[in-house]
Amino acid sequence: MTQLQTLTQRADFLRAARARRAPVPAFLVQARRRCESEGVDPQAIRVGFTCSKKVGNAVARNRAKRRLREVARAILPLEGRPGWDYVLIGKAGDTAAQPMETMRADLSRALRKLHR
């Protein structure tokens, strides 16, 4: 199993935003394969989380990010691909309300779609 790394640089988020994306009811997934020139470990899977002010106040944003992290922790080490960056974006309401089982299944389906 590959260890997950967390995205922290704004530039990484901007590059991911220009890449492929897949919407599901509870959130939006962006994914891209990194270039060799970026100097990151080619075996690493990296993931970032974004919840804008549209999601709600600080409590709602933190709760949405925690649920996204839980989903990523369960699915990405098994179904994510080494050398790729993923960004999960929270939505107002749905990210906090959807059942976890549904969210895990949605992420699996979104990953299959993005890897094609």
Place this chain on the structure above:
RNA sequence: GCGGAGGGCCGGAUGGCCGCGGGGGGCAUCCCCCGAGGAAAGUCCGGACUCCCUGAAGCAACGGUGCCGGGUAACGCCCGGGCGGAGCAAUCCGACGGACAGCGCCACAGAAAAGAAACCGCCCCGUGCGCGGGGUAAGGGUGAAACGGUGGGGUAAGAGCCCACCGCGGGACUGGCAACAGGACCGGCACGGCAAGCCCCACCGGGAGCAAUGCCAAAUAGGGACCUCGCGUGCGCGUCACAGGGCCGCUUCAGCCCGAGGGGUCCGGGUUGGCAGCAAGAGCCCGCGGGCAAUCGCGGGCCGAGACGAAUGGUCAUCGAACCGGGGGCGACCCCGGGGAACAGGAUCCGGCUUACAGGCCCUCCGCGCAU
């Protein structure tokens, strides 16, 4: 029992498994401990702590505060008191200094909106009956606001013109630390409102903010600081005197620097990363004592987050408030099923204020009704 007023507190609970942030022990897997709030929020005030600015005093400008006393590190906060207003009351509310320092404004209406004046009136005199001269401010109406009110005397008609009471102004003296209250006696009606208009008075205030600031490492580019030799004008050529300019907005005093370039030494600034700041504090709990209280003193005990794309989640079980449906009971209430918890999360820290908050608990007090 019904209605109301004030204050304090809680604000889902317990456990299993998989995970998250920090600390400690082993340092091989692993084990142990700790881990959001009363508002953590808004950033509206006050500080601590750092760095920056030559210093002191006065003045000016700008901003803030504004009844009195106390508390406090400080405050625009809190407590107590005074005054005014609301309420039957408990109690609540109040930007509550100054309108004889000056300026300004008071629309419309009205004769007149502020050193008073006189539209309709009333009265007297003159008269050529059109009115003219004079007295007056009781009556009329306007307005948010009209230059004391009521009654009597008085008068040509009237008027604090005079008198009584009320109001108003001054006020010896008394009580109180004070705000203020009472008030002998005097005056004889003058002194409209607005300072959340400018302003005056008293008091307070330097600027920036933990992304402050300090240290370390890497890589990059060529600006500043210090030391040394030396320097303006005058003459009687000296360890002399005299300027000039600059350093807080202004003034005074004190102090400092520049004014000539050459040589040498050292470092700043921007970028990225790490460490410190960074959590034992105006701290919390208990007891005793002072004080009406805010709060203060003493003694004992405790350690309760420290991240930096930023930690509390997922799942299961048990219990569970509001609320909904059904049933029983005169009623308080009880039983069954459903349901599944408000506002909201640290980012240097602390004291306040303000705003948001489902529901529940406790204490004290007031009014009305009933019973004794």
Place this chain on the structure above:
RNA sequence: GCGGGUAUGGUGUAAUGGUAGCGCCCUAGCCUUCCAAGCUAGUCGUGCGGGUUCGAUUCCCGCUACCCGCU
């Protein structure tokens, strides 16, 4: 973290403390064979809650939303 500004009909904007105007839009009528233009009339408003004042869009306080700086 520190600070500033704005909010007025559907829209863009005015208003020394004294009746909230103006252009476009919309509705109706006139004009025209019809449409457009033009003319006439009309509807629609001070972000919210308090306070000062006789009277508040304006002055003061507290919220809400949006926008903009600095670090």
